[in-house]
Structures are given as C-alpha cells and as structure tokens.
Amino acid sequence: MYYAIIAKDKADNLNDRLKARPAHLDRLRQLQDAGRLLLAGPHPAIDSEDPGSAGFTGSLIVAEFPDLEAARAWAAADPYVTAGVFTEVTVKPFRKVFPE
Structure with a gap:
C-alpha cells in the first residue's frame, strides 16, 4: 500500500x-530504485x-x-528529521486513483 509522508519545515531552516x-535524496533514490x-x-x-x-x-x-508502522519508521529515520529540518511529520495511508 502507498503511504503519504507529509512534513512541515521549521522556520529559517x-x-x-x-x-x-544529499542523504535525504539517497534514501529517496533507494525507494525509487x-x-x-x-x-x-x-x-x-x-x-x-x-x-x-x-x-x-x-x-x-x-x-x-508493507504497513503503516514501516512507513512511520522510514519517515522517522529520514535525514531531514534527524537534522531537525522537519518540525512535524504526518504519515497516513494513500490510495492512488489517478492517473490510472
């Protein structure tokens, strides 16, 4: 299942x-690959x-x-989280409808 990770940045970051x-993009490339x-x-x-x-x-x-907990764990380990870039991260299920 897909999950949306919606993050809010802290001010002046x-x-x-x-x-x-670079570390954030490396993790995204791993998902893409x-x-x-x-x-x-x-x-x-x-x-x-x-x-x-x-x-x-x-x-x-x-x-x-695989599930919501795995998505939350992945998001919590993101370099933007560990570097304090994000002040808030929401993870929730996402159902893709379009494009088909």
Missing part, C-alpha cells in the same frame, strides 16, 4: 535542509520552482511500504 539534502516511490518533492515557500532564499515549508513523499 534552509541551511540545515541543504546540508541534509526498488520501484516503491510514487512521487516526492518539497513545498516552495513562494510561488516559484526555485524559491531561492525563501526556502521551503515542507515536503511530500508518497511511497509503498
């Missing part, structure tokens, strides 16, 4: 985010593909896990 980004990643990306703080110094307000990851 761009430097922390950039430091943790295993065919388990549906989508992932950040929420820009402003209406722009590249928000520059405005940074980001959070992230969304939708990936396949």
Whole structure:
C-alpha cells in the first residue's frame, strides 16, 4: 500500500535542509530504485520552482511500504528529521486513483 509522508519545515531552516539534502535524496533514490516511490518533492515557500532564499515549508513523499508502522519508521529515520529540518511529520495511508 502507498503511504503519504507529509512534513512541515521549521522556520529559517534552509541551511540545515541543504546540508541534509544529499542523504535525504539517497534514501529517496533507494525507494525509487526498488520501484516503491510514487512521487516526492518539497513545498516552495513562494510561488516559484526555485524559491531561492525563501526556502521551503515542507515536503511530500508518497511511497509503498508493507504497513503503516514501516512507513512511520522510514519517515522517522529520514535525514531531514534527524537534522531537525522537519518540525512535524504526518504519515497516513494513500490510495492512488489517478492517473490510472
């Protein structure tokens, strides 16, 4: 089943985010290589593909896990969590309907 990992960034965290980004992306690539990643990306703080110094307000990851506990455990070990980038992380089941 898919699970949505919805994370909220702490304020003024761009430097922390950039430091943790390579390790965060490595974990996402592992999910992608295993065919388990549906989508992932950040929420820009402003209406722009590249928000520059405005940074980001959070992230969304939708990936396949065996169960909710496995999804929560994966999210808790994310480098953005361990680096203190995220202030809040919600993990919940997600059912993909479209595109088919």
